[in-house]
Every structure is written in C-alpha cells, then in structure tokens.
Amino acid sequence: MKPNRLLNLYHLLLEHFGPRHWWPADSSFEMIVGAILTQNTAWKNVEKAIHNLKQLAPITIDNLAALPEATFKEAIRPAGYYNQKTKRLKNLIAILNEEYQGGLESLFDLSTEILRQRLLNISGIGPETADSIILYAAKRPVFVIDAYTVRSLSRHELLPEDCTYDQAQEWIMDQLPQDVALFNEFHALFVALGKEYCRPQPKCDGCPLEHFT
C-alpha cells in the first residue's frame, strides 16, 4: 500500500461525514470518565450517565471522590456494568490522589511511552482506553484502535480480520504523519463509518468506501 492511500481514505471519510468534533467533554478528567464509561457501551447511554453525574456536582476528581459509592453507582447505571465501572473509576481516582497529587498534570508530563505504560498498569484501563486518554486528553499522536476500525479495514481487505490491537495500530501509524488532529479526526470517522455502514449485520450497504481501491 502506498503511503498516501490511507490518507485518501481519510479524506473520503471526512468529505462524507464532516468533522466529528471529538472528544465531547468539558475537561480532560471528564473525557477520561467518559472513556471508561463507554467501554463496550453505546455512547448514548454514557451521555445519560454523565448527565446524572453533573446533576450531582461538576465532574472533578475531588467531587467524584467525595460521592458515596451507592450514589455513584446509581448515577452511572444507564451506562451498564455499573459495579465494574464504579470500581474502575474509584480506583483510578485513588491512584491520581495517591500518586499524582490529585491531578492530571504530573501524569500528562510523562513521555508518551511511559504514560501509556502507567495507564495500562491501572486496572480497568486497557489499550483502547489508554490510547483514547493519550490522544484525546493528553493530546499526543497515538492512533486509537477499536472494533469498528478493524472491522472496516478488514472488510475492505486492508487488514486481516483477526489482527491484534497492536498490529492494527502499527499498520496505521506507519502510514500516516504523526499528527494529533489527524489521528483525532480519523478515529472518530472510523466510528462514524462503523456505526452507519459497517455493522456486524447487515454488512456494508451504501458504504462510502464501496468503490475505494
């Protein structure tokens, strides 16, 4: 594949869907909360959970830390897996308070590589959540892979269906300029493509990449 073919695909998607304006959040910390809440969950349900939290108090580390567990669970209930996600968020907040002076500054001061390692070591944060945080909150050029990305690319025979997260990430990042704005928009466009045209069933119908070669 020529270096610019993937960029062509990007422009095709951008033209079709327009800018996605990701990530929708009022702060870096709110973005991180959303990243954990949206694990294997429709964003629509996450919006309800975020809304519920905002009714209780502005979404800050201190405010969430102060919320009783039962109250917290009830608020994020619409996002599903609420027991697990409560545990994950409370754990993350505890780590920020105990090891990072209760903020994101010292964490985000780390080099991209160290930052990624630290995030992956936190229980409840896997590769996609870690990379989402690095790209959309810390604003470093790391490409976020998700089920839509792999499904879209494999359906167009650009990647094998069973390729791993790291393989897909390396394949994409090797072909693109390491640019935060580009990675931001491109990932969001893959999600838009996947939602509308690349669902498990029925397969591609009217897909904007139908004639992509």
Place this chain on the structure above:
DNA sequence: GACCAGGCACATC
C-alpha cells in the same frame, strides 16, 4: 426476543 454497543479482567487449558 435476539443482537449489538466507542472493552477489560480473570479463569482455565
């Protein structure tokens, strides 16, 4: 009623 959603941890082989 089945299937899916902007995953991850953990058990078992």
Place this chain on the structure above:
DNA sequence: GATGTGCATGGT
C-alpha cells in the same frame, strides 16, 4: 499464548 466467560443497561 490462545480461548472462554462475566459484567448490565438501553436501542434497534
């Protein structure tokens, strides 16, 4: 290292 399972609500 690969494969399977639990987690849970809400929309189509």
